[in-house]
Amino acid sequence: MTTLRANISEYWDAAAPSFDQEPDHGLGSAETRAAWAARLTDWLPATPGEVLDAGCGTGSLALLAAAAGHRVTGVDCAPAMVARARAKFAAAGLSGTFLIGDAAEPPTGDAKFDVVLARHLLWTLPDPAAALRSWAERLRPGGRLVLVEGRWRQSADPKPYVPGAGELPWAGGVGAAQLGASVAELGLPVRVVDLSGDDVLWGRAVDDERYALIAG
Structure with a gap:
């Protein structure tokens, strides 16, 4: 398992320089950026609060949350991703905390x-x-999980993206029904928002399952 975690970290570290080339990663298009900002306005509390971005990548969604007034902590296993997230915040003149660590067990004490x-x-x-249990334990009373997930078009026959990735339980993604059942076991109410038909979010048309699950 240690080797697999190291493989995953190394993969995303190497992917950092080109990560933002995907329209929904870098949010380089004003239209796509506005679409994500509007979604976050719906999903995040109206009153600015503390947001933990688990697996923050280059910080694109964290930046939108911070611009809306939220206080953001981002965690990612890839140092190069964290470096780019910090640079984005510095360029925007926004404050945020970014930590290198396991997003599944964030080092937030x-x-x-x-x-x-x-x-x-x-x-x-x-x-x-x-x-999921770790994240739920980090919520304040009345807090919520916001999980943007899906089943990718290649998921019928997922190919390991790093050695050992074929062992991952949800390789290829997770459907809304399965994730909803897992989150419901934590005692949180669940709302699912279909995102498959929102081409602007992804910067292109998609033909697979994509959704947001809001719990709490």
Whole structure:
């Protein structure tokens, strides 16, 4: 398992320089950026609070949350991703805390959050159920999980993206029904928002399952 975690970290570290080339990663288009900002306005609390971005990548969603007034802590296993997230915040003149560590067990100590946000992360985790429990434990009373997930078009026959990734429980993604059942076991109410038909979010048309699950 240690080797698999190292492989995953190295993969995303190497992917950092080109990561933002994907329209929904870099949010380089004003239209796509505005679409994500509007979604976050719906999913995050109206009153600015503490947001933990688990698997923050280059910090694109964290930046939108911070611009809306939220206090953001981002965690990612890839140092190069964290470096780019910090650079984005510095360029925008915004404050944020970014930590290198396991997004499934964020190194945030006893800190509690109003929101734990994770986008397209669960499929990369060796134990997604444990991650969900860990995130729920970090929520303040009345807090919520915001999970943007899906089943990718190639998921019928997922190919390991790093050695050992074929062992991952949710390789290829996780459907809304399965994730909803897992989150419901934590005692949180669940709302699912279909995102498959929102081409602007992805910068292109998509033909696979994509959704947001808001719990709490």
